[in-house]
Amino acid sequence: MSKELLAGWGRTAPARAERRSPTSVEDVQAAFAEKRPVIGRGLGRSYGDPAQVSGGLVLDNRSLSEVHHFDAATGVITAGAGLSLDDLLRITMPKGWFVPVTPGTRQVTLAGAVAADVHGKNHHVDGSFGQHVLRLTLVTPSGVYEITPSSDPELFWATVGGMGLTGFITHVTVQLIPIETDKVLVDTRRVNSLDEVMRELKESDATHRYSVAWVDCMTTGRHMGRGIITRGEHARVSDLDSPSLEGPSKAKLTIPFDAPSGLLNPLSIKIFNEAWFRVAPVHKDRQVQSIPTFFHPLDGINDWNRLYGRRGFVQYQFAVPDSAGEMVVKAIDQLSASKVPSFLAVLKRFGPGSPGHLSFPMAGWTLALDLPVGPAALPRVLDELDELVLSAGGRLYFAKDARLDGRHLRAMYPRVDEFLSVKARVDPENLLTSDLARRLDLIRK
Amino acid sequence: MENAFGQPQTVIVFGGTSDISHAVTLRLVKQRARRLVLAGRSAESLAARGAELTAAGATDISSVTFDAARPEQAGATVAEAFDALGAPADLVVIAVGLLGDQLAMENDAAASAEMAAVNYSWPVAALAEIRQRLVAQGSGRILVYSSVAAIRVRRDNYLYAGAKAGLDRFCEGLADSLVDTGVSIQIVRPGMVRTKMTTGMKDVPFTTSVDECADNIVKGLGTSAGVITSPSILKWVFLVLLHLPRPIWRKLAQVK
Secondary structure, X not given: OEEEEEOOOOOOOOXXXXXXXXXXXXXXXXXXXXXXXXXXXXXXXOOOOOOOOOOOEEEEHHHOOOEEEXXXXXXXXXXXXXXXXXXXXXXXXXXOEEOOOOOOOOOOEHHHHHHOOOOOOOHHHHOOHHHHEEEEEEEEOOEEEEEOOOOOHHHHHHHOOOOOOOOEEEEEEEEOEEOOOOEEEEEEXXXXXXXXXXXXXXXXXXXXXXXXXXXXXXXXXXXXXXXXXXXXXXXXXXXXXXXXXXXXXXXXEEOOOOOOOOOOOHHHHHHHHHHHHXXXXXXXXXXXXXXXXXXXXXXHEXXXXXXXXXXXXXXXXXXXXXXXXXXXXXXXHHHHHHOOOXXXXXXXXXXXXXOOOOOOOOOEEEEEEEEEOOOOOHHHHHHHHHHHHHHOOOEEOOOOOOOOOHHHHHHHOOOHHHXXXXXXXXXXXXXXXXXXXXXXXXXXX | XXXXXXXXXXXXXXXXXXXXXXXXXXXXHXXXXXXXXXXXXXXXXXXXXXXXXXXXXOXXXXXXXXXXXXXXXXXXXXXHHHHHHOOOOOEEEEOOOOOOOHHHHOOOHHHHHHHHHHHHHHHHHHHHHHHHHHHXXXXXXXXXXXXXXXXXXOHHHHHHHHHHHHHHHHHHHHHHXXXXXXXXXXXXXXXXXXXXXXXXXXXXXXXXXXXXXXXXXXXXXXXXXOEEEEOOHHHHHHHHHHOOOHHHHHHHOOOO
């Protein structure tokens, strides 16, 4: 039990709270009994403020990470909700099972994956994480619920994508997917314009399970939005000379201290983008890559967020419907014209969204940008992008957001009130809240 | 809650009717500030300022009246303002100040006491209550108006500048006491600004308009700078002035 300063992965707006590590359902119930603001926290990979509640109680779920049951015949695993995907894969990959959905890092807990209803490069085929969850144990101020999508669909889908605001998840049961090897066969294309990037991505909806594009948001003119498209499939035994099936290894590098805040500036990022683009092959098929290289490239470096310095950074991720493809072009155009430095811009396709009331994905496009805090124009540039997103009928991702204006909440998430009525059933006093919920006026407390 | 860019949503302003502080509040309302408490001496001017902020987009404005010459009541005033806000305070601004008339006051004990009370004692007392509340809250930012005049006190305004100097140094220590609490404090040192407080005074070099000054302050709020100097060049000018030999300083700062 200790009081400490907590922030999200972007390291902006830290707040002090009391952090506790519950080891049982009873511990969580005891915390609710204190009638203080409470929120759960896992590995702190959300970029903004959803896993902190200033002046309140933060329940750290990493003390609940035991594997309770893993059936290597069916691929169903039940574990403490604080188990990271990294630790989970170390257990299941050697037995031939992979997570059905993985975000860009393995350093998320099962509870975090459910609460943010995370997506991966296969959303257009497999949907989001919550759609593969078979059962949850949810501890709420009004009791403990064992829920499946059919036993209590309302509470289940309010919890999936609900950013931890319906209760504290202690256990998760999830259906894994079979793999034959620990490798991915990757096809890469390097193209010179955003149009080509988008066309290639759209075409691969039907041809590849995994697809993603890196887009250069700092080059203007003819090559605006040039990018690299990578697509992959799990490699089969017959695809490889020496097939293997091993779990991911631990990160080898650590950023030991905060870089100066100006390290990532327009010039250095431009150089990085140029190099990143040049290094990629123009056209290469069936390249064998490891699972970490393909899915989690940044997991090789611990604490990489320190590269952004003390001021931190924000990630801006929006989703817009398929019909709003031009909006993506406009957004990238606006961004490159603003000269605000951004790197690692990731463009992906989304399939239909999940039934989660506050789940982020919607059929269409999603673009994610990493932006160092510092440029004076940045707050305004992003406010203007919000308007574009809204006019296209899109929304921002709570797991990334650290600056959205609460006025836009209901336009982006029209089912907020439905969500709040389910929350009222299990948490009538609104004990579960977070700095994100307060900032967006999602919960007035 | 304050967002990633240091833009507050809930704001309490003590001395909210002064020109500069109002211009800053207006800018904050145009960003994210929606719920505000304005505290000042006159209910009438608070209502007028409040109406302007509502027109600019604020949704929830309350006002609290107080007398900054009564530091012993500062704690109660702060408590009243926090209660009126009814939410965690993202930003608390102390913009109380009295420029006074040096020549008329310097031989007057009662007037000198009032200058010290308004410019030093009231803010210090208020900060004790604000500190306690924000630390319990685990987040929040404090903005205290000092002045470049506090960097080196002059012959012609030592009642004002001396008190501000005390407050300025006090806040430096307070800032260090807040490390790792989630709470931070920023000191604003504006140079000469053309306001109702300075009407009739002659422009000195680097005098700014209210709008320029407010822009500089809002820009500073977006950073974690401990001291916001407006215009920023004065930081360097005063670094030089601070080290001038006393007779030269005296000559430069003569009573006009």
